[in-house]
Amino acid sequence: MGTESADVSLETLINEDNSEPPGLGSFTIGSASRAFAATYFPNATTAQWNNWQWQIRNSFTSIRSLSRILSLRDEEKWVQLNDSKVPLRITPYYASLLFDKEFDNPLRRSVVPLMDELLTNRGEKADPLNELSHNTTRCIVHRYPDRVLFLGTGFCSTYCRYCTRTHMVSKAEKKHLKISDWHNAIDYIASHQEVRDVLLSGGDPLTMSDSRLKYLLSRLRAIPHVEIIRIGTKVPAVLPQRITPELVNILKQFHPLYISLHITHPDEFTAEMKEACLRLADAGIPLGSQTVLLKGINDTPEVYKKLTHEMLKVRVRPYYLYQCDPIPGSAHFRTPISKGIEIIKSMRGFTSGYAVPQYVVDAPGGGGKIPMLPDYFKGHDEQHNAMLENFEGNLFKYPDYL
Ligand SMILES: *Cc1c(COP(=O)(O)O)cnc(C)c1O
Secondary structure (H helix, E strand, O other): OOOOOOOOOHHHHHHHHOOOOOOOOOOOOOOHHHHHHHOOOOOOOHHHHHHHHHEEEEEEEEHHHHHOOOOOOOOOOOOOOOOOOOOOEEEEHHOOOOOOOOHHHHHHHHHHOOOHHHHOOOOOOOOOOOOOOOOOOOEEEEEEEEEEEEEOOOOOOOOOOOOHHHHHHHHHHHHHOOOOHHHHHHHHEEEEEEEEEEEEOOOOOOOOOHHHHHHHHHHHOOHHHHHEEEEEEEEHHOOHOOOOHHHHHHHHOOOOOEEEEOOOHHHHHHHHHHHHHHHHHHOOOOOOEEEOOOOOOOOOOOHHHHHHHHHHHOOOOEEEEEEEOOOOHHHOOOOHHHHHHHHHHHHHHEEEEEOOOOOEEEEEOOOOEOOOOOOOEEEEOOOOOEEEEEOOOOOOEEEOOO
């Protein structure tokens, strides 16, 4: 790879490695995808369907192309994508999970735009977390003392309508990150001894080619004070074909490497997606999940609990449940905070502790993630016993007076 100072735009990053083999361990195509591919991509071969670059090249990026596979309602059809904050892109694989589904289908709602997103409501901002002002170099957000967020690309294979990085994924100048931006970010980390944890995100870092990713990971790994590297990605859920044996072999050279998966709904657990998670887990990569709490999509104790149980079955530990950030046009996705607390309370004690994530609100203005917890500590009695409420609502005393 010609690295040092060549300024390469992101489009080149995505498309440069078309010659990569489709992957030795190809995926067994699930039944939903089979039916979809037979109807809408009759000329595609199994090898093409299983090739992640083919998936990206054949993604749905316009309302017109979506209307071929979905009977769109007016409020979906009349979205002006130019005015929308988030671009449209859905992989054929992910489209195959929602193409014959009704309007309210959770996967459809998370990626097919609605006119509601064109309205900016009270309290909503394009960069609610103030990431741009914590942007010390173009790709770095340094908010916490010992770790940084490295926004390595503005590209995703599928865009979530509630994306918190609307300031990034929608902006042409951010999409076209250059190699020099990466080098500035790497220099920043190298010159900040306190940074022991680098969280690679974007955009979706796993949409980069194997060679780009390997280059970036080796540069980060070469910094002595960087102890752990994390990757944040939705790829296993929206483009599981990307998790090739070749990619996994690269990733496992950079341990300790952690991956946070963005998983939204139990319907995302197809055979392909589970296989992708297991390949990563088998490579010794600890997997966590980050889920955004979304109205009508995963905001009931039943759906959310099922989601976490599906995760644990493929060795993904629920890490964070996020309150939806107040990006412009997000009102139809947002629930009250009390809903998230209710969900956590419905799980603690009733199911495996491993299934219960930390529920957090990322404070608007850049305050960082703040945990929201049910209140089990009810103060002290006159003898200074701590009054504790258990999961069933019974009160217990702990002698808190040593
Ligand atoms: C979420 C986040 C991190 C990582 O936070 P953890 O609680 O360590 O997972 C780091 N930097 C920024 C800016 C973040 O938003």
